[in-house]
Amino acid sequence: xxxxxxxxxxxxxxxxxxxxxxxxxxxxxxxxxxxxxxxxxxxxxxxxxxxxxxxxxxxxxxxxxxxxxxxxxxxxxxxxxxxxxxxxxxxxxxxx
Amino acid sequence: xxxxxxxxxxxxxxxxxxxxxxxxxxxxxxxxxxxxxxxxxxxxxxxxxxxxxxxxxxxxxxxxxxxxxxxxxxxxxxxxxxxxxxxxxxxxxxxxxxxxxxxxxxxxxxxxxxxxxxxxxxxxxxxxxxxxxxxxxxxxxxxxxxxxxxxxxxxxxxxxxxxxxxxxxxxxxxxxxxxxxxxxxxxxxxxxxxxxxxxxxxxxxxxxxxxxxxxxxxxxxxxxxxxxxxxxxxxxxxxxxxxxxxxxxxxxxxxxxxxxxxxxxxxxxxxxxxxxxxxxxxxxxxxxxxxxxxxxxxxxxxxxxxxxxxxxxxxxxxxxxxxxxxxxxxxxxxxxxxxxxxxxxxxxxxxxxxxxxxxxxxxxxxxxxxxxxxxxxxxxxxxxxxxxxxxxxxxxxxxxxxxxxxxxxxxxxxxxxxxxxxxxxxxxxxxxxxxxxxxxxxxxxxxxxxxxxxxxxxxxxxxxxxxxxxxxxxxxxxxxxxxxxxxxxxxxxxxxxxxxxxxxxxxxxxxxxxxxxxxxxxxxxxxxxxxxxxxxxxxxxxxxxxxxxxxxxxxxxxxxxxxxxxxxxxxxxxxxxxxxxxxxxxxxxxxxxxxxxxxxxxxxxxxxxxxxxxxxxxxxxxxxxxxxxxxxxxxxxxxxxxxxxxxxxxxxxxxxxxxxxxxxxxxxxxxxxxxxxxxxxxxxxxxxxxxxxxxxxxx
Ligand SMILES: Nc1nc2c(ncn2[C@@H]2O[C@H](COP(=O)(O)OP(=O)(O)O)[C@@H](O)[C@H]2O)c(=O)[nH]1
Numbered sequence: 127x128x129x130x131x132x133x134x135x136x137x138x139x140x141x142x143x144x145x146x147x148x149x150x151x152x153x154x155x156x157x158x159x160x161x162x163x164x165x166x167x168x169x170x171x172x173x174x175x176x177x178x179x180x181x182x183x184x185x186x187x188x189x190x191x192x193x194x195x196x197x198x199x200x201x202x203x204x205x206x207x208x209x210x211x212x213x214x215x216x217x218x219x220x221x222x
Numbered sequence: 223x224x225x226x227x228x229x230x231x232x233x234x235x236x237x238x239x240x241x242x243x244x245x246x247x248x249x250x251x252x253x254x255x256x257x258x259x260x261x262x263x264x265x266x267x268x269x270x271x272x273x274x275x276x277x278x279x280x281x282x283x284x285x286x287x288x289x290x291x292x293x294x295x296x297x298x299x300x301x302x303x304x305x306x307x308x309x310x311x312x313x314x315x316x317x318x319x320x321x322x323x324x325x326x327x328x329x330x331x332x333x334x335x336x337x338x339x340x341x342x343x344x345x346x347x348x349x350x351x352x353x354x355x356x357x358x359x360x361x362x363x364x365x366x367x368x369x370x371x372x373x374x375x376x377x378x379x380x381x382x383x384x385x386x387x388x389x390x391x392x393x394x395x396x397x398x399x400x401x402x403x404x405x406x407x408x409x410x411x412x413x414x415x416x417x418x419x420x421x422x423x424x425x426x427x428x429x430x431x432x433x434x435x436x437x438x439x440x441x442x443x444x445x446x447x448x449x450x451x452x453x454x455x456x457x458x459x460x461x462x463x464x465x466x467x468x469x470x471x472x473x474x475x476x477x478x479x480x481x482x483x484x485x486x487x488x489x490x491x492x493x494x495x496x497x498x499x500x501x502x503x504x505x506x507x508x509x510x511x512x513x514x515x516x517x518x519x520x521x522x523x524x525x526x527x528x529x530x531x532x533x534x535x536x537x538x539x540x541x542x543x544x545x546x547x548x549x550x551x552x553x554x555x556x557x558x559x560x561x562x563x564x565x566x567x568x569x570x571x572x573x574x575x576x577x578x579x580x581x582x583x584x585x586x587x588x589x590x591x592x593x594x595x596x597x598x599x600x601x602x603x604x605x606x607x608x609x610x611x612x613x614x615x616x617x618x619x620x621x622x623x624x625x626x627x628x629x630x631x632x633x634x635x636x637x638x639x640x641x642x643x644x645x646x647x648x649x650x651x652x653x654x655x656x657x658x659x660x661x662x663x664x665x666x667x668x669x670x671x672x673x674x675x676x677x678x679x680x681x682x683x684x685x686x687x688x689x690x691x692x693x694x695x696x697x698x699x700x701x702x703x704x705x706x707x708x709x710x711x712x713x714x715x716x717x718x719x720x721x722x723x724x725x726x727x728x729x730x731x732x733x734x735x736x737x738x739x740x741x742x743x744x745x746x747x748x749x750x751x752x753x754x755x756x757x758x759x760x761x762x763x764x765x766x767x768x769x770x771x772x773x774x775x776x777x778x779x780x781x782x783x784x785x786x787x788x789x790x791x792x793x794x795x796x797x798x799x800x801x802x803x804x805x806x807x808x809x810x811x812x813x814x815x816x817x818x819x820x821x822x823x824x825x826x827x828x829x830x831x832x833x834x835x836x837x838x839x840x841x842x843x844x845x846x847x848x849x850x851x852x853x854x855x856x857x858x859x860x861x862x863x864x865x866x867x868x869x870x871x872x873x874x875x876x877x878x879x880x881x882x883x884x885x886x887x888x889x890x891x892x893x894x895x896x897x898x899x900x901x902x903x904x905x906x907x908x909x910x911x912x913x914x915x916x917x918x919x920x921x
Contacts (some may be wrong), residue, residue: 145483150303150722156486156725159333162479163487169513173525174622177725179516183332188618190625193724210842222464 132194134168140199246325248296254383264804302452327359347399369500375406512731547595555588586763605743609735623779628714640670669706669877685854686863800862874901
């Protein structure tokens with residue numbers, strides 16, 4: 127299902143399909159490697175609900191919901207909460 | 223042969239001086255490596271016409287080769303969108319350095335190599351310093367440097383700038399490429415059989431233009447294919463532009479994407495292939511230490527309290543730690559002044575000499591040096607937060623608030639810098655692309671309480687609020703921030719309406735900073751403060767001492783002096799604020815020249831008067847500091863002192879700040895800022911004093 131990137135939940139992964147941004151923003155996203163086909167994950171939401179912290183190509187990129195809205199993605203797993211729990215689980219494993 | 227590039231003209235002419243530019247993403251360790259390469263031989267200036275810092279330094283490669291190292295702004299790509307990118311691009315293509323050191327973050331290869339693929343097209347001899355190898359190792363990445371080197375056709379040197387590892391090998395590689403001993407031509411990203419064919423056609427069309435513009439042909443063709451605005455304007459031939467556009471449209475029709483995306487896609491495709499070959503992941507770590515830390519301190523619940531705590535600690539420590547230092551320097555200068563006074567008395571020197579020399583020059587210098595301690599601590603903290611990577615988290619946590627003010631997260635940095643000094647704060651707005659955002663950030667910057675105001679708070683609050691100095695000072699900072707927010711919002715809704723710019727920011731992993739790096743950064747700021755503000759302060763104090771002494775014969779700094787008359791004339795205006803005292807008015811008057819001058823003025827006015835009233839100017843028991851505090855405490859109630867402090871926080875920016883505003887936004891806005899801020903200060907101080915008085919009466 128196609129959704130915009132701001133609709134992801136923390137821990138959910140998705141694949142970028144389309145970028146509806148122009149000019150400055152588009153160029154910046156391209157330079158950062160946010161291109162159709164790349165996998166992104168929403169890591170967390172800032173304390174006041176915006177911006178969002180995404181992970182892609184092994185680094186973290188934060189952007190506002192208003193920017194993320196221009197990027198169309200498709201979820202890779204449909205179970206956001208389970209995905210998140212899995213992440214938690216991992217955290218403990220790497221610690222031990 | 224590797225000698226065809228235009229950057230190599232230095233070889234034939236037998237020149238011994240070479241220019242080497244350092245290019246890399248933000249946070250790749252550029253500053254650290256630059257410091258390692260150049261040591262203390264650095265020069266800090268500005269790029270021509272703009273206020274972005276330009277650092278250069280020298281490196282002696284061997285006894286007959288010297289390289290000037292130029293540190294270019296940290297950038298992610300070579301587009302023409304941001305000022306930083308344009309500066310880097312202009313330098314590389316117009317000044318044509320003899321070599322580039324491209325610093326690449328080994329722990330984040332893919333994104334860093336994007337810039338590298340663009341740099342390759344500039345046809346300038348290049349070395350890759352693969353920095354942060356230790357961080358890559360921690361991420362369990364095993365990087366085959368030889369594979370990278372053979373695919374990019376460049377020397378690739380593994381480096382840990384933090385520990386100075388690989389620096390010598392980098393210098394060696396730079397020597398090889400500038401001497402033309404590296405016999406490989408830069409590799410280029412290719413854009414598919416079809417794309418290359420189209421690109422070849424475009425290159426054919428552009429041959430003449432490239433020669434005329436002195437630009438590498440392929441680079442120009444690729445950039446025009448992407449639709450680079452700057453280069454499109456450089457093509458005076460409309461027909462040419464149209465023909466290139468035709469090619470672009472054809473490609474867009476076939477691929478179904480715009481050319482910018484297609485080209486970025488090929489670049490990343492090339493990089494992915496390269497990384498797959500050169501990098502082995504030895505064990506999969508899904509969550510790094512940085513991510514674990516962020517899960518706590520950038521979390522929804524703790525993010526804001528932690529940020530507030532950091533900022534609170536920063537100022538609490540800066541103030542409390544600097545107090546003993548200030549006291550020590552004070553007493554040192556007090557004894558120096560006594561000593562010189564004694565000498566002068568023994569020499570039977572005329573009174574005016576001792577007044578000018580002792581009170582003016584030495585007293586003024588002492589005042590400047592006491593500021594150095596708190597300012598150094600503030601900058602130390604800021605540099606630490608910046609290097610460790612927390613400032614971007616601050617922007618992340620606070621962005622919603624900034625956005626609510628109608629400002630981008632980027633405005634956070636200039637505003638935070640304003641806490642040190644509004645001048646660099648205002649200059650730092652250069653990183654903001656949108657004019658209206660910039661203007662608002664400039665205009666609200668003076669409300670961020672700068673380091674120069676700190677000694678004023680410390681002196682007055684120290685005299686009046688014995689136990690609660692830290693709290694009073696903190697409240698002033700908080701009110702300044704609140705005012706900045708309110709005024710920013712009001713401006714955004716009224717005189718500067720418009721949408722805000724996109725916010726896309728990297729959150730770099732946390733990194734251990736080096737003490738050396740932090741100290742160097744701190745020192746740069748302290749030194750520029752001494753240079754820029756110090757001389758001005760001494761000059762103003764000297765001026766005040768002189769007009770306090772005139773007309774000849776009056777008791778110095780009394781009401782009858784020129785200075786006293788100025789103060790007496792202004793004073794009644796401040797009756798509603800509770801400090802209609804001529805000394806306070808004089809201090810505010812001089813504070814416009816430099817906020818810190820308030821301290822010097824009050825010290826001069828209260829200090830000297832004490833000596834006069836005691837009737838014995840040579841009494842050694844007068845300890846300048848204590849009597850000063852006592853006298854200030856006598857003239858102010860806690861309420862009027864607070865009202866005075868609020869006025870100092872909010873009123874007219876100092877002369878240097880006015881200059882910065884005029885430079886960045888125009889004289890009109892500088893004048894506006896002065897008038898607006900004085901009005902705001904007048905109203906707020908009045909409100910606080912009147913309401914406070916009313917409450918006191920009621921209790
Ligand atoms: N672990 C590690 N940290 C480094 C290395 N080089 C730089 N750093 C740290 O990375 C941070 C950013 O470095 P800096 O030189 O300021 O980067 P710049 O933004 O590119 O100028 C600082 O805290 C440095 O101490 C390195 O090789 N290894």
